[in-house]
Amino acid sequence: LSGVLSQDGDRRSLTDEFAERLDADRERLPEVARRAAERYPDEPYREKLRLMRERLDRVGGIRPGGYGSEAALLADLDAIDADLRANGAGVVADTYVEPLSRRVETFGFGLASLDLRDHRENHTEAVAEVLAVEGIDYRGLDEAERVRLLSDAMTQDEPVIDLGAATREGLSDTAARVLELFDRLGEWQREYGSDAIDTYCISMTEEASHVLEVCFLAEQAGVIDLDGHSGLDVVPLFETEHALAEAGTILGTLLSNDAYRANVAARNGVQEAMIGYSDSGKENGFLAANWDLYCTQRRLARVAERENVTLRLFHGRGGSISRGGGPMNEALLALPTETVSGQVKFTEQGESIAEKYANPRIAERELEQMIDAQLRARHRALDDGNDDGSEEDGGEEGDRDSENGGGEDGNRGGDGSRGGGGELPEEWIDAMDEMAAAARAEYRDLLESKGFVPYFEQATPITVIEELNLGSRPASRTGERTVEDLRAIPWVFAWTQSRCIVTGWYALATGIDAYLRNGDMGVLQEMYDEWPFFRTTIDNAALALARTDMEIAAEYAAMADPDLRERFFGRLHDEYDRGVSLVTSIAGREGLVDREWLRESLRRRNPYVDPLNLLQIELLDAEGLDAERERTLRLTVKGIAAGMKNTG
Structure with missing residues (x-):
């Protein structure tokens, strides 16, 4: 941008927003601002961009003045964009500034958001060991007592445990590793932005306490608090037959819990829940597992609607049909209507990444199919299934010939009529x-x-x-x-x-x-x-x-x-x-x-x-x-x- 935005400030007036942001950066970085003003006299855009680059260089470092979030960077770009348009340079804004703003919105500081995932038993072990230091026999408590203890601990003004070095002496390797992970999580979010690592999945979740344990550890480590701020989506992963059957009950228990509900509210009222296709298929076979998963999604959606939160389903699909694979566009259209909220996540297996995304044209086609399916599914949900039933294009042959992403039948018969929306017969x-x-x-x-x-x-x-x-x-x-x-x-x-x-x-x-x-x-x-x-x-x-x-x-x-x-x-x-x-x-x-x-x-x-x-x-x-x-x-x-x- 600096090579393009060389307009002379003497021949134009700056908008108040841009001028205020430029002055703020001059005060924030006076020495850098002095050098920038000497190098770019009467070139306010270049001066501002030099200060922005310096702030980017300081992100996550020990030097003060860096951007605290990608939102702050985006606000600066928006100010430049608005200033250009106010002075008749909308074409320049469209050509150079807006594409960069879209990249910042999409990738932030971390390029891609990462998820953390660990087995529920490791969290239970860590909680049990640190509470044992306080004389609490956590493993001896029943489920209701565990939920009550964890909830009360999170609502206290002061941490109930000291997670310092003294407390960690004598802990098992498992407990020590879990506590260190939460320490590092806070550091990573400060360095790369909270959106870079903002999801924690709990594998083999079978009780509400398994979710509250992660909330407790994150709250004690300062990653989340219950006063309107949270840097973490805490996501139960339901995998086994028992967990899938009880998923609705577990989610209902969590959303009726004041401490947990505060964290959901701090995450814009969005509850993410992950369902695992692999273990359910191995445990019960192809047909039964598919039906279990479908029914689980409907139960979760009903609970979310009752509790007035937005449900985002995270589909833990494998590469093969046996583990939930198959054509992604068909899978999205086949979701229960009540779960289609406009938000969805799913896993892509390593074996299918090259096949789907190595070639830009095929990658674009994959994205087109997924967006198309999500839009049509959302329309169907809003319209209560009144679809025209028209035939749909099955897609390019190259992306349909595998259990990773292919199938033989395209989208036969559109979205369906009776089965597409509303109550099933x-x-x-x-x-x-x-x-x-x-x-x-x-x-x-x-x-x-x-x-x-x-x-x-x-x-x-x-x-x-x-x-x-x-x-x-x-x-x-x-x-x-x-x-x-x-x-x-x-x-x-x-x-x-x-x-x-x-x-x-x-x-x-x-x-x-x-x-x-x-x-x-x-x-x-x-x-x-x-x-x-x-x-x-x-x-x-x-x-x-x-x-x-x-x-x-x-x-x-x-x-x-x-x-x-x-x-x-x-x-x-x-x-x-x-x-x-x-x-x-x-x-x-x-x-x-x-x-x-x-x-x-x-x-x-x-x-x-x-x-x-x-x-x-x-x-x-x-x-x-x-x-x-x-x-x-x-x-x-x-x-x-x-x-x-x-x-x-």
């Missing part, structure tokens, strides 16, 4: 309840069947995946070999490698069959045509079925003990066959995929992936691999992942 809800219950029972029966874990170990490359350095977290939480202990990513990854993607369709057929014993296929077809959620669920399952190859899967199953293979592979194959038949019947098409380009993509890709699968099977079945063959085995995992366009 009871007939549909009853159908989903029945299908989800039957699917959950079948899925859990599979996982809990004797011998299933050994079969999983023998018929997939899970042992190789556990040794690969492909993720940010270990494959299992405790090192035990159980499905419950295994993290969702390796669970999905292993099945995908074996081409038997049970995580994306198993028990779907059982659930549908249970409904059809007394129900009507016509109702399911109506739900598919008119309810975006159900259509997206069926279409995502269809894609997972289409990418499954039971012939290759049979070769993996052949590595398992014959008794295990006979018990489990036939069961999986039967569910697959029935799933294909039922999904195509519901969708009213002959094949799983009705987009020619996607069928062609799968047809062309499979011949390159199949040999890698066969080579992997040969190496997995061999004994005593040397270093070169071990390396080859690892390469097959990466090659198959590239061919399937998915890790987990």
Whole structure:
């Protein structure tokens, strides 16, 4: 800007706002102002910009005078913009100043906002240990007593605990790390601005006290206070079946708590809540998990409306359909109408970032699709679902061919009519309840069947995946070999490698069959045509079925003990066959995929992936691999992942 805004101050008059801001900077930085005035005599814009640059250099440092927030920088830019327009230079303001203002609004001082996330048990441990110094047995308290204690502590004028060095002596490594994190959080916000790190997610939240513990620690560390200021959104992450079922109750308890409500008020009355797709899918299977998540969102929305706060849902979606992935625009349109507030957050997996955002044109298309879906969903919510039902463009082929961001069906039938907004027909809800219950029972029966874990170990490359350095977290939480202990990513990854993607369709057929014993296929077809959620669920399952190859899967199953293979592979194959038949019947098409380009993509890709699968099977079945063959085995995992366009 300094190279452009060289207007002479003698030939024009400054607006009062600009003049006041220039004088304020001269007083704030007198020595810098003296040098700037000498270098830029009668050039007020350049003088002001030199002072602004100095203030930027001092942000987060020990020298005084730096900008306290990006809002202060934006106010200076706005003053320059207004001054230019007042003096007939609106074109200059539009061309040079406004684009910079938009960048400041978008990126602030920190480029991108970061979230902090930790497991609820670590916070509980830290709170228990520091309160023990005060003679309080926190772990011995029940939930109501914990909530009352934490709330009272946050409303006192003075901190109830001394978090100094003396208090921290003798603390466990876990507690010490948590306390240090809150210390550093305050430092980071002062250095980079409060918006740079403004969200704290609590994984495995199952009680209101798990959220209040973070508020308590943040308040004691000075990151938040209850007098109108807060630098932190405290976000519960609901992941397990129990947590999802109780999410509405937990949020209601929090929002009726005066101490917690004060923090929400200080965050502009916005309550963010995160829902996890990965663990719920692994715990209950594809269909039941999708329905649980949908119902949870509706319950949270009802609580937020009752308590008069704005709900912002944070969707913890994985890369694969099995973990909540799929076309983002369809996912946004499939959200419950009452949750569409105009604000939404979601995770993007590392595996999909390059595919979606490395190419500027594809990145722009992704953004267009997301904005389009959010706007249409918001319009539908405001208009109570009175949509015209017109066909929508399914998007460019390049961004639709993967479980990370693709699907085969575009936005069939627009937003839907009856399912798009307002109250859902009871007939549909009853159908989903029945299908989800039957699917959950079948899925859990599979996982809990004797011998299933050994079969999983023998018929997939899970042992190789556990040794690969492909993720940010270990494959299992405790090192035990159980499905419950295994993290969702390796669970999905292993099945995908074996081409038997049970995580994306198993028990779907059982659930549908249970409904059809007394129900009507016509109702399911109506739900598919008119309810975006159900259509997206069926279409995502269809894609997972289409990418499954039971012939290759049979070769993996052949590595398992014959008794295990006979018990489990036939069961999986039967569910697959029935799933294909039922999904195509519901969708009213002959094949799983009705987009020619996607069928062609799968047809062309499979011949390159199949040999890698066969080579992997040969190496997995061999004994005593040397270093070169071990390396080859690892390469097959990466090659198959590239061919399937998915890790987990």
